[in-house]
Amino acid sequence: MFTKILIANRGEIACRVIATCRKLGIRTVAVYSEADAGARHVRLADEAYCVGPAASRESYLRIDRIIEVCKQSGAQAVHPGYGFLSENESFAHACEENGVVFIGPPVKSIRAMGLKSAAKALMQQAKVPLVPGYHGADQDPALLQREADRIGYPVLIKASAGGGGKGMRVVNAANEFAAALASCQREARTSFGDDNVLIEKYLQQPRHIEIQVFADRAGNTISLNERDCSAQRRHQKVVEEAPAPSVKPDQRAAMGKAACDAARAVGYVGAGTVEFIADSQGNFYFMEMNTRLQVEHPVTEMITGLDLVEWQLRVAAGENLPLTQEQVPLNGHSIEVRIYAEEPEKGFLPSVGRLAYFRTPAPSAHVRLDTGVEQGDEITPHYDPMIAKLIVWDHTREAAIERMLGALAETRIVGVGHNVNFLSRLVGHPAFREGRVDTGLIERERAALIPTAAELPKQIFEVAALAQLATERDQSSSSPWSITDGWRINGTQTRTLQFSAGEQTATVSVQYTSTGYLIGDEPARVVRTSDSDLRLTIGQRHINTAVVKSGEQMHVFLRGQQHVLTYNDPLVHAGETEETQGGLTAPMPGKIIALLSEPGAEVAKGAPLLVMEAMKMELTVFAPSKGKLVSYLCNAGDQVKEGVPLVDFQAST
Ligand code: MV4
Numbered sequence: 001m002f003t004k005i006l007i008a009n010r011g012e013i014a015c016r017v018i019a020t021c022r023k024l025g026i027r028t029v030a031v032y033s034e035a036d037a038g039a040r041h042v043r044l045a046d047e048a049y050c051v052g053p054a055a056s057r058e059s060y061l062r063i064d065r066i067i068e069v070c071k072q073s074g075a076q077a078v079h080p081g082y083g084f085l086s087e088n089e090s091f092a093h094a095c096e097e098n099g100v101v102f103i104g105p106p107v108k109s110i111r112a113m114g115l116k117s118a119a120k121a122l123m124q125q126a127k128v129p130l131v132p133g134y135h136g137a138d139q140d141p142a143l144l145q146r147e148a149d150r151i152g153y154p155v156l157i158k159a160s161a162g163g164g165g166k167g168m169r170v171v172n173a174a175n176e177f178a179a180a181l182a183s184c185q186r187e188a189r190t191s192f193g194d195d196n197v198l199i200e201k202y203l204q205q206p207r208h209i210e211i212q213v214f215a216d217r218a219g220n221t222i223s224l225n226e227r228d229c230s231a232q233r234r235h236q237k238v239v240e241e242a243p244a245p246s247v248k249p250d251q252r253a254a255m256g257k258a259a260c261d262a263a264r265a266v267g268y269v270g271a272g273t274v275e276f277i278a279d280s281q282g283n284f285y286f287m288e289m290n291t292r293l294q295v296e297h298p299v300t301e302m303i304t305g306l307d308l309v310e311w312q313l314r315v316a317a318g319e320n321l322p323l324t325q326e327q328v329p330l331n332g333h334s335i336e337v338r339i340y341a342e343e344p345e346k347g348f349l350p351s352v353g354r355l356a357y358f359r360t361p362a363p364s365a366h367v368r369l370d371t372g373v374e375q376g377d378e379i380t381p382h383y384d385p386m387i388a389k390l391i392v393w394d395h396t397r398e399a400a401i402e403r404m405l406g407a408l409a410e411t412r413i414v415g416v417g418h419n420v421n422f423l424s425r426l427v428g429h430p431a432f433r434e435g436r437v438d439t440g441l442i443e444r445e446r447a448a449l450i451p452t453a454a455e456l457p458k459q460i461f462e463v464a465a466l467a468q469l470a471t472e473r474d475q476s477s478s479s480p481w482s483i484t485d486g487w488r489i490n491g492t493q494t495r496t497l498q499f500s501a502g503e504q505t506a507t508v509s510v511q512y513t514s515t516g517y518l519i520g521d522e523p524a525r526v527v528r529t530s531d532s533d534l535r536l537t538i539g540q541r542h543i544n545t546a547v548v549k550s551g552e553q554m555h556v557f558l559r560g561q562q563h564v565l566t567y568n569d570p571l572v573h574a575g576e577t578e579e580t581q582g583g584l585t586a587p588m589p590g591k592i593i594a595l596l597s598e599p600g601a602e603v604a605k606g607a608p609l610l611v612m613e614a615m616k617m618e619l620t621v622f623a624p625s626k627g628k629l630v631s632y633l634c635n636a637g638d639q640v641k642e643g644v645p646l647v648d649f650q651a652s653t
Pocket of ligand 1: 165201230275
């Protein structure tokens with residue numbers, strides 16, 4: 001086994017690989033871009049090397065730099081994760097040339113599956129089921145038209161060099177074919193530099209079912225069951241599960257065999273995924289093979305109890321597969337959702353910003369969370385906006401759905417927009433619950449999954465009001481209500497709190513009583529059980545909720561949905577005048593360029609103290625008043641996060 005490997009990736013998958021290495025006693029080398037200097041994968045690895053600026057092209061995709069770090073660090077092998085260089089033939093080849101083991105399939109397998117027409121021809125020879133279609137070399141438009149007519153409409157034209165849904169055109173009738181062909185070829189030429197196409201019978205709303213395969217160098221190839229990844233949006237997977245709700249044991253066996261035949265046909269070694277589409281009659285057809293570990297591998301791990309990264313490392317180190325096909329377990333049901341920094345309400349617009357608050361359910365035998373970020377970290381525009389993968393397991397699919405809804409309700413994210421509410425609605429949707437999941441589900445049920453902003457019920461505001469009062473009570477030493485006068489002394493026993501949410505405004509009046517509060521004529525109590533969790537009682541109702549304040553915003557987490565309100569706090573604006581605005585903490589994430597003064601120096605108000613570079617601009621941090629620069633808390637060259645103290649400064653009076 002290796003003693004040290006390099007992980008040529010970032011984010012959750014880099015952290016995931018590091019976890020297995022730690023378990024096996026393998027030392028880890030991380031690479032990172034300038035934007036990721038403080039990232040979780042860098043913090044977790046034993047060593048880390050910067051490979052370039054934020055842009056992936058200049059860092060995570062720099063084959064030369066990554067090979068250089070292998071040599072420098074003495075890493076014996078490279079795990080490419082997914083995305084980036086994971087299916088890049090040149091990278092796999094460069095590793096080989098430099099005596100570093102590429103933890104992935106042989107170059108020839110990557111190449112064989114890279115071109116779809118050639119891959120389909122190979123699959124045909126191996127008797128893997130294919131959608132009726134044409135994947136020949138002759139690209140004469142008249143011939144292609146005849147082939148489409150023969151297959152029968154609707155047909156799908158696909159770019160031969162494409163994948164993941166790029167460059168596809170549906171053609172419903174013969175007279176639309178020529179125009180669709182020309183448009184597909186144009187897109188293929190610009191996107192892939194190759195305008196070859198193939199034609200297939202178009203299956204309406206198929207299921208996406210994929211088989212996890214594993215092969216070793218001794219020629220053993222096995223299937224680790226299937227995953228259903230039909231819940232997608234624009235070819236981006238949203239929910240994945242294993243086993244597939246529609247697959248019966250004999251179809252599983254047939255798909256598993258077909259997937260192993262596909263892998264053998266290209267001399268596969270390591271972890272791979274053979275993707276099929278399936279119709280409602282149980283027919284299935286080969287689509288493509290992904291020659292890497294996939295994002296959704298955890299659901300397979302949950303139902304098999306296996307560590308797929310461990311298997312990858314063992315196979316790459318020359319060991320044989322530890323199980324035979326008959327020994328592969330299939331226990332219970334697992335579901336994964338991808339938590340993205342994107343706003344479904346705004347057309348799934350990606351969101352960036354700092355994770356001001358980030359709480360997830362405690363890991364257990366039922367709940368797993370794979371992430372590359374922690375509270376306080378930044379979601380940047382440079383990379384994929386996935387915040388985390390939440391994975392659950394239970395004995396049955398129904399129980400797993402309940403687990404997922406519970407785990408989503410315990411997921412609290414404040415600071416960036418996210419899709420958690422959307423995921424709760426999707427997993428809780430009747431069609432999903434009943435296993436009626438196909439590739440058209442999200443689009444069809446859009447209205448139910450992304451409701452337009454409705455009036456919030458009064459109870460949300462009552463919860464926010466009680467949370468606000470409880471916060472004041474819990475911080476009573478610093479609460480102006482207890483310092484100044486108070487309501488007790490003055491007999492001001494009623495508080496009136498004002499909130500807004502979008503266009504809506506609400507006023508909640510709360511009376512203090514000896515045992516708690518009175519809202520309307522209902523007695524209320526508040527028990528705080530964590531920094532955000534509250535147990536409320538209003539009248540006879542018991543309400544478990546969580547409330548996170550972020551400036552004037554209050555995020556109320558109630559019954560699996562997150563609501564954002566504004567609390568119009570009369571005190572916030574009262575105390576503002578004396579504050580010197582920020583100044584000595586980093587106003588945004590960036591890099592320290594120069595320190596301009598000396599520790600111990602007495603400086604005048606407005607004296608420049610340091611220069612940093614952020615968002616491609618230089619900005620200077622000035623002394624907020626006359627005073628003493630006690631010490632610098634950073635060095636030139638440091639990458640700093642927003643809010644990090646930069647200077648210990650003592651104002652003189
Ligand atoms: C298809 C298809 C219908 N019929 N092929 C899209 C991604 C690529 N891997 C294959 N894709 C499809 N190929 C035929 N002959 C429908 C899709 C498809 C799809 C497949 C899987 C998951 C989501 C999808 C969404 C739209 C279309």
